[in-house]
Structures are given as structure tokens and as C-alpha cells.
Amino acid sequence: MIGKNNEINRNLHQRITGRKVMCSIQEFLVVFFLRGTSFLKRMWEKMSPKLLDSRGDVPGWVMITLMSAVLVAALLAIAGPRLQDLFNQAIDRVSGLG
Structure with a gap:
């Protein structure tokens, strides 16, 4: 019964927010890692020209x-x-x- 309630809560949250709710810690860690690497990539792309140009x-x-x-x-x-x-x-x- 508890598992059914969690599934209902996830579905309800997904309908309200339009986003999928994390189901496991593995999914959270993967998303966290991917978002972190994309953030670092964007920051490097912004900073690298300035770093290369400065003496x-x-x-x-x-x-x-x-x-x-x-x-x-x-x-x-x-x-x-x-x-x-x-x-x-x-x-x-x-x-x-x-």
C-alpha cells in the first residue's frame, strides 16, 4: 500500500509541476552529475577566452x-x-x- 501511495504522489507531482519526480538516488546522482558537467562546460567556455588573452x-x-x-x-x-x-x-x- 505504501508503494502505491508513493506512485500516486509521484504521478500527482508530475502532473502539477510538469516534471518527472526522481524515483531513486541513482537517477538523482546521474542528473546531478550531468547538470554539473554542463554547468562547468558553460563556465569554461565563458572563461577560457579571458584566460588565454590575459598575460x-x-x-x-x-x-x-x-x-x-x-x-x-x-x-x-x-x-x-x-x-x-x-x-x-x-x-x-x-x-x-x-
Whole structure:
């Protein structure tokens, strides 16, 4: 009886919305995969000409790289000894020495 009610509900939903209702997870996954790949294809077709035409912003990338390196060096200079102590404490606890 439950299967019959599900079939009736699917048919009713299909009549109201005009769309077929998914019957199984396999059908859902197939439709999801196909729609996802078609979306990615459309996005690639829109973006690929822009990507091929652009040469990039080399000075911007150099600046970002240098700023990141300076930031890491500053953090290590300020917090390096404390981080080393934390690391040593963690290793001592794991190895049973602390």
C-alpha cells in the first residue's frame, strides 16, 4: 500500500509541476552529475577566452609573494621561540618524557 501511495504522489507531482519526480538516488546522482558537467562546460567556455588573452599581473604577484615572505619572517622572529617551546612540549608529552 505504501508503494502505491508513493506512485500516486509521484504521478500527482508530475502532473502539477510538469516534471518527472526522481524515483531513486541513482537517477538523482546521474542528473546531478550531468547538470554539473554542463554547468562547468558553460563556465569554461565563458572563461577560457579571458584566460588565454590575459598575460597576468607580474608586479602584483611579485609584491604579494614578497609581502607574504616578510610576514612569515616577522611572525617567526616574534613567535619563533614560543612555537619551538610548544613543539618540544608536544613531542615530550607524546614520547612520555614530560
